[in-house]
Amino acid sequence: MSLSMSPNNSLSAQRIVISAPHGRSGKTTVSIGLSSALSRRGLRVQPFKKGPDYIDTSWLSFATKTQSRNLDLFMMREDGVKNLFGMASQYADISIIEGNTGLYDSVDIEGKNSTANLARVLDAPVILVVDTARMTRSIAALVNGYMNFEPDIKISGVILNNVSGSRHEAKLRAALEHYSAVEVLGSIPRSPSLGIPERHLGLIPQGENSELLSVIENIGDIVEVNVNIDRIIEVSKNVSSFQLSAFSFQPAISKSGIKIGVAMDRAFSFYYPENLEALKNTGAEIIFFNTLEDRYLPDIDALYIGGGFPEVFMDELDGNESLRRDIKNAVENHMPVYAECGGLMYLSRSITWSGKTRKMVGAIPCDTEMTKRLQAHGYVILQDKVSGLEIRGHEFHYSRIRNLGDVNFLYKVIRGKGIDGQHDGIAYKNVIASYSHLHTMGAPQWAEDFIDRIVNHKQRYRYKMAV
DSSP states (O other): OEEEEOTTOEEOOOEEEEEOSSTTSSHHHHHHHHHHHHHHTTOOEEEEEESSOSHHHHHHHHHHTSOOEEEOHHHHHHHHHHHHHHHHHTTOSEEEEEOOSSTTOOSSTTOTTSHHHHHHHTTOOEEEEEEOTTOSTHHHHHHHHHHHHSTTSOEEEEEEEEEOOHHHHHHHHHHHHHHOOOOEEEEEEOOGGGOOOEETTEEOOGGGOGGGHHHHHHHHHHHHHHBOHHHHHHHTTOOOOEEOSEEEEEOSSOOTTOEEEEEOSSSEEEOOHHHHHHHHTTTOEEEEEOTTTOSSOOSOSEEEEOEEOTTTTHHHHHHOHHHHHHHHHHHHTTOOEEEETHHHHHHSSEEEETTEEEEOOOOSSOEEEEOSSOOEEEEEEEEETTTOOEEEEEEEESEEEESOOSOEEEEEEEESOTTTSSEEEEEETTEEEESSEEOTTTSTTHHHHHHHHHHHHHHHHHHHHHO
């Protein structure tokens, strides 16, 4: 993928960052509710999630009926973040950027990958969501500390969360009014109805259960009543323009006639939209299929199986024997396949979890074992052993690979764990299967390399047929 240069482009869209002193403070709830409330007013809301998280983006997408995007300084670097933000928000009335972890938390001591630095890069005002449970006067010390730690960060307001009642709220407001100049933009009461179901990798993806959709409506109702939406809109205007070195994704190659099957269902839903767009920009057609319901593969030239929760649906995946057999035959016939994390697990011989073992595709000579302990979580840096290029991504899994047969590896692990601490990217026949999740802006040659593999395979197939 390449980006077209357009040095005269600038952006001055309204935008706001929703952050917190630490994780589990309620910033996801506030971001979802605020996005829903603003959308109800007829505003075009473009949601973003800071970091590599797939699940929060699914909730934000549903709340706004607009595809949420990830902004990640580690994977995309500064220019990439600016350009992706500009591309996605150019037609929006307001952009809501949900931070991750605490405002200043980062993988490095300088804070280059922090939500605060993202706000700095985008010149976006920050609203701090504070979990006020068992807190009164101390809130002023906490908020002042956050405002003074990096004074150039524009903390433009506070939303009090998990407030136990009117007396509690009054004490919190009085402390902030007396000791701090920050404005209170809302006070959200403690309520069990604000909870979002979770499992071992975090929140449950929004699309997995239609009954969860009412949760978003309820959160929107509560935020609408308890947060000063009009003031937040005003705060979001306190931004300046910044230059965009590039503005739109442009294909570096054009290969029409290629059909790529993408597994998209309750078991597999972890895809960055930019990855699919990068493939489409080459002229490829994306054909979605359902690993739980479709009995056979569609008419395709290649397979892309992203991450998800195959262990949760392993009974259904095991039961769809005809599709598993079809995929295995395609791999044996050297169909190009790219798989990440859950996709890797699905292509293995089996998944074992909680004492149960279920058959998977069996296209890769290995088995997958789910563990109670987290096996890997964080950013990865890989080196392509063929090109030598550095690739940035992330990993998050509770599984490990067992009984691995004779395979090669495409990547050397520089940072992270991968398959075995040293390697990732199992290369078997025409399959590349990794624990690492890649984003096309952190792996610029990813789409082109995949398309080239597909084209070469089709040419070899035509040659064999001719002979």
